[in-house]
Amino acid sequence: MTGSNNEILSFDVAVVGAGPGGSTVASYLAKAGKKVIVFEREVFPRFHIGESLLPHNVPLLEELGLLPEMEKRFIRKYAANFSDRTGARTVRYPFAKAISKKYPYSYEVERSEFDQMLAENAEKLGVDLRSEWSVKKVLFENDQAVGVEATSNKTGQKITVRSSIVVDASGQSILMGKHLGLKQKSALKTRAAFFSHFENAERDPGDREGDIQIIAYRYGWFWMIPFKGNTTSVGAVVNEAFLAEREKGDDMDASLWRAINETPAVKNRLKNATQKWPAKSIGNYSYGMSRYAGNGFVMVGDAGAFLDPVFSSGVFLAMKSAQLASNAILKCFKRNDFSAKQFKGYEKCLRGSQKLFFRFINGWYDPAFLDLFFLSKNILGVKSAIVTVLAADVFNPRYLWTLKFGIWLMFALATLHRWQCKLFRKGSRSLIQQQPV
Numbered sequence: 001m002t003g004s005n006n007e008i009l010s011f012d013v014a015v016v017g018a019g020p021g022g023s024t025v026a027s028y029l030a031k032a033g034k035k036v037i038v039f040e041r042e043v044f045p046r047f048h049i050g051e052s053l054l055p056h057n058v059p060l061l062e063e064l065g066l067l068p069e070m071e072k073r074f075i076r077k078y079a080a081n082f083s084d085r086t087g088a089r090t091v092r093y094p095f096a097k098a099i100s101k102k103y104p105y106s107y108e109v110e111r112s113e114f115d116q117m118l119a120e121n122a123e124k125l126g127v128d129l130r131s132e133w134s135v136k137k138v139l140f141e142n143d144q145a146v147g148v149e150a151t152s153n154k155t156g157q158k159i160t161v162r163s164s165i166v167v168d169a170s171g172q173s174i175l176m177g178k179h180l181g182l183k184q185k186s187a188l189k190t191r192a193a194f195f196s197h198f199e200n201a202e203r204d205p206g207d208r209e210g211d212i213q214i215i216a217y218r219y220g221w222f223w224m225i226p227f228k229g230n231t232t233s234v235g236a237v238v239n240e241a242f243l244a245e246r247e248k249g250d251d252m253d254a255s256l257w258r259a260i261n262e263t264p265a266v267k268n269r270l271k272n273a274t275q276k277w278p279a280k281s282i283g284n285y286s287y288g289m290s291r292y293a294g295n296g297f298v299m300v301g302d303a304g305a306f307l308d309p310v311f312s313s314g315v316f317l318a319m320k321s322a323q324l325a326s327n328a329i330l331k332c333f334k335r336n337d338f339s340a341k342q343f344k345g346y347e348k349c350l351r352g353s354q355k356l357f358f359r360f361i362n363g364w365y366d367p368a369f370l371d372l373f374f375l376s377k378n379i380l381g382v383k384s385a386i387v388t389v390l391a392a393d394v395f396n397p398r399y400l401w402t403l404k405f406g407i408w409l410m411f412a413l414a415t416l417h418r419w420q421c422k423l424f425r426k427g428s429r430s431l432i433q434q435q436p437v
């Protein structure tokens with residue numbers, strides 16, 4: 001049925017948002033023959049933060065037929081390189097040293113280009129993508145989501161879509177979470193990030209050019225993510241103490257440069273670099289949801305949870321959750337049952353892997369763990385376990401027990417190290433953080 005100002009359409013699946021989560025779930029479902037519509041409020045290409053992918057993104061991109069494009073457009077990332085603020089202590093984690101050697105690299109991507117590529121690929125697979133349309137309302141009948149109402153940003157025209165299932169892939173807008181009051185505070189402390197892109201930042205040579213650089217300093221840490229060409233993304237993650245100590249009137253650029261100026265490892269790499277645009281910032285980005293699905297709807301990616309950016313797990317979890325959700329949705333169609341219980345397995349699997357990442361992230365902010373992180377020895381497989389998490393091989397039941405043992409050992413050693421620090425009166429700060437400023 002079509003009206004002049006309120007069209008009513010019928011689809012198998014309605015997706016909110018065409019970020020990595022939305023485009024991926026739509027692509028898998030369209031490939032399986034489902035009629036899918038995606039609403040995206042922005043017009044692509046558009047800037048988005050989250051530019052470093054993990055090796056286990058690669059099989060997902062392969063399944064979507066995008067590896068040749070990835071090779072053409074983006075630089076390979078073979079390792080994550082961690083250093084202290086002066087650059088004196090460094091440790092490199094090459095993905096080839098993970099427990100499974102199957103995916104030894106990933107990519108660094110400008111999200112404007114990457115997200116557009118994913119969305120265009122979804123369209124090629126048959127998805128009806130409506131850009132510059134905002135979903136304002138999810139429609140419910142008797143506690144069951146039955147579709148969405150979208151409004152054109154340009155004309156104000158409305159479309160009502162009736163669908164068997166609604167996928168919320170709205171990212172940090174958390175459409176369903178807000179509507180149903182499901183958002184939960186994260187156990188992680190409040191942090192913020194200031195970031196920009198730079199031309200001609202110094203890089204490591206050869207195969208190491210695409211390494212992500214993570215630099216720890218007293219208020220948090222930096223990322224330096226090199227793209228193909230000469231642009232590098234630089235961001236400072238800061239804690240509450242940094243925000244409290246800022247000068248009154250410090251804008252985003254001043255905040256970014258305040259952090260850079262006290263971190264020689266970053267400052268040196270930016271010696272001959274030019275900042276491309278004024279710094280942006282984002283804060284309060286960690287949260288969870290009390291559930292990821294309900295009758296007739298499911299959340300993927302950041303619409304369900306966002307942990308922390310330190311191990312670059314966001315885009316991977318968005319795309320992996322999209323793949324898992326698409327499997328669950330296809331089962332719903334087979335059983336003709338779209339109730340919440342169909343998504344129990346999906347939620348369990350996702351929460352299990354998030355737990356592993358969460359332990360590591362918490363560890364990163366724990367001084368004793370941080371010191372061990374900078375050890376170069378592979379004591380009883382601890383380093384392989386770390387690389388395995390950094391590569392996002394956290395859904396693989398074959399290695400799960402080896403991985404869990406490695407992680408358990410890492411935390412046991414961190415506890416011993418904490419006692420050692422106390423005994424020798426080194427205080428609670430880590431060796432990395434104790435460097436003079």
Ligand SMILES: Cc1cc2nc3c(=O)[nH]c(=O)nc-3n(C[C@H](O)[C@H](O)[C@H](O)COP(=O)(O)OP(=O)(O)OC[C@H]3O[C@@H](n4cnc5c(N)ncnc54)[C@H](O)[C@@H]3O)c2cc1C
Binds near residue numbers: 135136309
């Ligand atoms: C400081 C910081 C650094 C990060 N660094 C990394 C990193 O290095 N690597 C990494 O993997 N991840 C990183 N992330 C995380 C990453 O940005 C996200 O996890 C990822 O973008 C999630 O993808 P998504 O598809 O769920 O959401 P998004 O990418 O946010 O996509 C959601 C889309 O939905 C659209 N939308 C929202 N509401 C509506 C609506 N009502 N109607 C229509 N459209 C709508 C939005 O316009 C958007 O395009 C970082 C995050 C932060 C905060």
